[in-house]
Amino acid sequence: MKPYPPEFKAVAVALYRSRPGVTSKSVAGDLGVSTETLRTWIRAADGRRPGSHSAARTAAPESDSV
Structure with a gap:
């Protein structure tokens, strides 16, 4: 497995x-x-475990409705 720098x-x-x-x-x-390597990096950046599919790609904006 090839090591990639954190910046990359x-x-x-x-x-x-x-x-x-x-x-x-x-x-x-x-x-x-x-x-799969890129997917692993994306999950790591999201703070998710490998294999977890619970978080969305982007967060939905919060509503300030009253």
């Missing part, structure tokens, strides 16, 4: 999140990493 992982996750509608597969391909 952070940029990869930011790239994925900055492109709405893009798949992790296409971003991973652009970066030359496996899809």
Whole structure:
């Protein structure tokens, strides 16, 4: 397994999140990493365990309705 620097992982996750509608597969391909590697980095950035699918890709805005 090839070690990647934390900066590269952070940029990869930011790239994925900055492109709405893009798949992790296409971003991973652009970066030359496996899809599962990128998914692992995304989960880690979200603070989730591998295999957990409970958190959304982006947080919904909070409503201030009274």
